[in-house]
Amino acid sequence: MGYYSSRAWVRLIITISNHYICSSKDHSLFLHHNSTYITILIYVDDIIIARNHAEEIQRVTTLPHSTFRIKNLDDLMYFHGPEVAHNSSGIHLCQHKYILSLLHGIGMLDNSPVPTPTVPKYTSATIPQPLNDASSTSYRRLIGKLIYLTTMRPDIIFTAHHLSQFLSTPTNLHQQATHHMLQYPKGSPGS
Numbered sequence: 001m002g003y004y005s006s007r008a009w010v011r012l013i014i015t016i017s018n019h020y021i022c023s024s025k026d027h028s029l030f031l032h033h034n035s036t037y038i039t040i041l042i043y044v045d046d047i048i049i050a051r052n053h054a055e056e057i058q059r060v061t062t063l064p065h066s067t068f069r070i071k072n073l074d075d076l077m078y079f080h081g082p083e084v085a086h087n088s089s090g091i092h093l094c095q096h097k098y099i100l101s102l103l104h105g106i107g108m109l110d111n112s113p114v115p116t117p118t119v120p121k122y123t124s125a126t127i128p129q130p131l132n133d134a135s136s137t138s139y140r141r142l143i144g145k146l147i148y149l150t151t152m153r154p155d156i157i158f159t160a161h162h163l164s165q166f167l168s169t170p171t172n173l174h175q176q177a178t179h180h181m182l183q184y185p186k187g188s189p190g191s
């Protein structure tokens with residue numbers, strides 16, 4: 001379905017009601033603000049509906065069911081990576097599970113967190129050693145995952161992008177700096 005399914009969803013949402021306004025910033029986001037508040041976000045063949053009015057949500061989900069086979073998964077827990085936590089103050093996005101899985105993947109789950117994402121300056125006596133092919137590949141994968149993490153962690157953007165400059169010839173010092181940077185969000189993985 002892919003691309004065509006999202007176009008079909010958009011056409012359907014437009015025909016459901018003229019009360020929904022397509023966002024000028026994101027054409028897959030539909031908003032309805034009146035006495036009720038409804039937001040519909042379409043991503044390929046996934047739809048997220050946020051609301052403060054249960055009857056309207058029932059109407060919105062009943063109409064497409066006659067055209068498409070849909071499945072209601074109730075409260076949203078994950079959406080393409082980030083976790084979605086619900087509590088009395090609202091909805092919060094975090095990457096707690098993602099951070100812990102990265103740490104587990106490189107065997108650093110038990111390491112202590114560090115206070116900053118950057119490594120203290122190395123002395124001139126430290127001699128960098130090039131990584132072998134397997135370690136270089138692991139380094140590149142890890143940098144890609146860290147860059148994905150920056151979407152919700154702006155505090156690591158500088159360090160992640162600085163380390164990404166060494167993808168072609170990483171050294172043991174770059175790898176150590178990457179591992180150090182991974183220990184930083186461990187101190188606040190829910191962010």
